[in-house]
Amino acid sequence: MKGREQPVHPLPDVAIGPVVHPHDDLDWVGMEGIALPVSLDAGDGERQRVIAKVDAFVNLARARHRGIHMSRLYLLLDEHLGGKNIDPPTLLGLLQAFVQSHAGLADRARLRIRFEFPVRRAALRSGHHGWRCYPVEIEATLGPAEFTLELGAEVVYSSTCPASAALSRQLIQQQFARDFPADRPLDRATIMTWLGDEQGILATPHAQRSTAHLRVRLAEGAALHLLNLIDSAEQALGTPVQAAVKREDEQAFALANGRNLMFCEDAARRLRRVLDAMQGVASYRIRVAHHESLHAHDAVAFASGDCAVR
Incomplete structure (x- = not known):
């Protein structure tokens, strides 16, 4: 009848229902691939906005509970991170909110944020x-006794064998x-022509695009200085791949590869x-892959280490 109020019924929540195997707790339960705009100060004082994919989890420690409340994780993500700046205190506060939202069900929380970070790079010589x-x-x-924060980045570079x-x-x-027997006198002009000819320089070393995967565990109180990590890695490797390239830049790149x-x-x-020398790093893992042009497989090396707190 018009104007008559409909009775209000509580919405069913089957997550709190009985479980088939009541003694099974779960390491992590949550969601992966949540699209979320976030911003980050990579260490240069400028906040840059990116679109991230976010994974959010809590453990399910209460074995008799069928599931968690995933909508709570999503809403907390939007409240704490949506369009906001990522920094260690914010991430810690978000994980604490995850656990508090599942009081009695969870005592650990985990968060993973993935995105591509754009950086403006100068060409080697042309000024572009x-x-x-x-x-x-x-x-x-976040666990009952510890908060850990890891920062990972991928750097692409050229390696000459x-x-x-x-x-x-x-x-x-x-x-x-x-071409120049020992009994024949050398002529400078002839040698210069030979050096510039494909018949003279008949072989070149193989080079390949290569990838370094870096993952560092930050020391307590350390900032997310992403640019420092990327720039330090590229400087150490010596031949990072380029963006804007004119002929003079390509020649400079060839020279850098020959010397590196x-x-x-x-x-x-x-x-x-x-x-090992970087401030604010507690430990690290490295994976380097040279995507060979000689072979159909990659050449790979791993390294890891713990750093003294600095």
Whole structure:
């Protein structure tokens, strides 16, 4: 009848219903791939907004409870992080809110944030600029007695094989000996022409796009200085991939590669030295992969370490 109020019935909540196996607790329960705009000060004082994919979890410690309240996690994410700045105190507060929202069900919480961070990079010689995007991952975990925060980044660079370079130089020497016998006088103009000819420089070392995956566990009170991590890694590796490239930039890149021969083992050791000396790092893990142009498989090296608190 018009104007007559309908009776209000409570909405069913089957998550609190009985479970089939009442003695099974669960390590983590939650959601993955939540789209969320966030902002980050990467260490240069500028806040930059990105679209992230966020994973949110709590454990299910109360074995007789069928499930958690996932909508609570989602709403807390939006309240604490949606469009807001990511920093350690904010992440800690969010994880505490996760646990409080499931009081009696959970005593641990976990958060993972993944995004691509754009950085404006200058060309090597031409004066042009372009954008490089770096895959980034931030993971925070809160337990009954500990809060941990990890920062991960991926850096792409070029690696020229030292063995291939040595073999190429040997072939060039042999070709020079054939083209310029010892009993013939050397003519500078002829040699200059030979050096600029494909028949003279008949072999070149193989180089490949390579990837360094860095993951650092931050010391207590350390900031999320993402740019410092990325810039330090690129400086150590020496030949990061470029954005804007004119011919003079490409020539400079070729020169840098020729002066920067490295195996994957060399790259991993360079990065280890950087992270060992970096402020605010408690421990780290490194994975380096050279995506070989010689083989159909990759050359890979791993390194890890614990740092003294600084």
